[in-house]
Amino acid sequence: MLPIVGLTVGFISTLIGLTTSAMYDGHSMLRVTPQTKRQEDHLRDLGKHQGVSFIGGDPLVGDHSHVIASPQVLDFVLESLKKFETEHLLTNPDVGRSGLERMEGYISWDAYYDLDSINQYLTVQSVGHPDLVTLTTIGKSFEGRDLFLLKINNGSTTKPIIWIDSNIHAREWISSAVGLYLIDQLLNSPDIEIQAYLDDFNFHILPMANPDGFVFSHLTDRFWRKTRSNTSATAINGCRGVDRNRNFDAYWLENDGGSKDPCDLYFAGDAVFTELECIAIAQYLDSIRANLIAYISLHSWGQNVLIPTGRDSTQIPEYNEYIRIANLAAAAHQIPHSMIYTTGNPAPGTSMDWAYLNFPSAKIHLTYEFRDKGQYTVLLPADQILPQCEEFMAGIKVIFDELK
Numbered sequence: 001m002l003p004i005v006g007l008t009v010g011f012i013s014t015l016i017g018l019t020t021s022a023m024y025d026g027h028s029m030l031r032v033t034p035q036t037k038r039q040e041d042h043l044r045d046l047g048k049h050q051g052v053s054f055i056g057g058d059p060l061v062g063d064h065s066h067v068i069a070s071p072q073v074l075d076f077v078l079e080s081l082k083k084f085e086t087e088h089l090l091t092n093p094d095v096g097r098s099g100l101e102r103m104e105g106y107i108s109w110d111a112y113y114d115l116d117s118i119n120q121y122l123t124v125q126s127v128g129h130p131d132l133v134t135l136t137t138i139g140k141s142f143e144g145r146d147l148f149l150l151k152i153n154n155g156s157t158t159k160p161i162i163w164i165d166s167n168i169h170a171r172e173w174i175s176s177a178v179g180l181y182l183i184d185q186l187l188n189s190p191d192i193e194i195q196a197y198l199d200d201f202n203f204h205i206l207p208m209a210n211p212d213g214f215v216f217s218h219l220t221d222r223f224w225r226k227t228r229s230n231t232s233a234t235a236i237n238g239c240r241g242v243d244r245n246r247n248f249d250a251y252w253l254e255n256d257g258g259s260k261d262p263c264d265l266y267f268a269g270d271a272v273f274t275e276l277e278c279i280a281i282a283q284y285l286d287s288i289r290a291n292l293i294a295y296i297s298l299h300s301w302g303q304n305v306l307i308p309t310g311r312d313s314t315q316i317p318e319y320n321e322y323i324r325i326a327n328l329a330a331a332a333h334q335i336p337h338s339m340i341y342t343t344g345n346p347a348p349g350t351s352m353d354w355a356y357l358n359f360p361s362a363k364i365h366l367t368y369e370f371r372d373k374g375q376y377t378v379l380l381p382a383d384q385i386l387p388q389c390e391e392f393m394a395g396i397k398v399i400f401d402e403l404k
């Protein structure tokens with residue numbers, strides 16, 4: 001029997017472990033910033049050493065990259081960076097004990113929760129708001145987990161639909177925390193401004209777009225980004241999974257956006273739409289195309305509001321309108337906690353670009369990159385969840401207002 005919404009009976013939150021698995025005990029995270037091609041090449045070579053890995057993309061001149069170094073190689077890495085005079089900063093001296101905790105139980109905004117808790121929360125909200133909420137599934141993941149979609153509709157089914165998804169990338173836990181917070185606000189906020197959005201729009205929210213990868217990032221590898229599917233390489237070398245946000249049929253693999261290497265974190269797939277989770281989103285969006293007014297995808301990190309497209313820097317015909325709205329949102333996001341958001345374009349192959357190309361009648365297609373700007377990266381401390389949620393609400397309200 002399910003509890004009454006608002007009560008936490010049976011949902012006492014319990015600490016079930018540290019987020020980072022033992023495989024990262026004693027490992028350090030360094031932010032490195034090559035300023036010359038020589039330094040960039042050196043970093044790429046460094047990444048081939050045992051005990052050294054990059055958690056973001058390959059190093060590029062002028063960009064920050066993030067290196068994880070095992071305790072056995074840390075001195076070597078530091079010496080090596082010094083020798084090449086590469087700018088670097090030790091941002092986390094022990095990734096395996098970074099103080100982040102994973103919880104099970106009733107969702108609150110001061111901890112990261114496991115998949116069962118997230119799904120339980122969605123069920124509780126749907127049971128507690130039978131007049132507003134429909135909880136359904138749009139398909140299954142590679143490992144057979146449901147892709148739960150929570151629909152909020154206060155009466156009319158013909159209203160414009162705002163689609164929001166989160167955790168396309170497994171390790172970006174803050175994104176689904178914000179997705180759940182948005183659901184919570186839409187259903188439970190006393191703010192009449194927020195309540196009024198239900199009169200203007202229907203909301204279709206997919207808080208967990210990559211459940212297999214999310215579970216793997218909880219239990220095995222905190223930095224796991226991809227799905228867990230078999231690829232052309234799995235039988236040969238065991239490498240699994242595809243970067244879900246490089247697998248959509250939108251400028252696939254153009255401009256070095258995504259990797260052809262199945263063992264790479266950014267593997268774009270053996271072809272477009274190899275991933276069941278991508279197909280499920282695409283098919284569902286197609287089924288609601290007549291009413292779709294906005295496609296919004298939540299990610300981290302970087303503090304960006306990204307607009308189409310990832311093909312190149314060519315401006316889309318609607319650029320002025322997109323950038324106007326993105327800038328308005330970015331300014332509003334800054335208000336609650338003075339965090340600066342910037343606008344930009346994504347990599348190729350994203351869900352946003354696919355939605356932009358296939359649903360031109362929707363007014364806006366956006367991708368969010370949440371906190372931070374590179375200190376904690378995907379290991380955003382739990383005490384930043386609520387501030388992140390609050391600043392998201394400040395900006396997303398501006399977007400909702402623009403869509404009216």
Ligand SMILES: [Zn+2]
Pocket residue numbers: 168169172245298299300
């Ligand atoms: Zn992402």
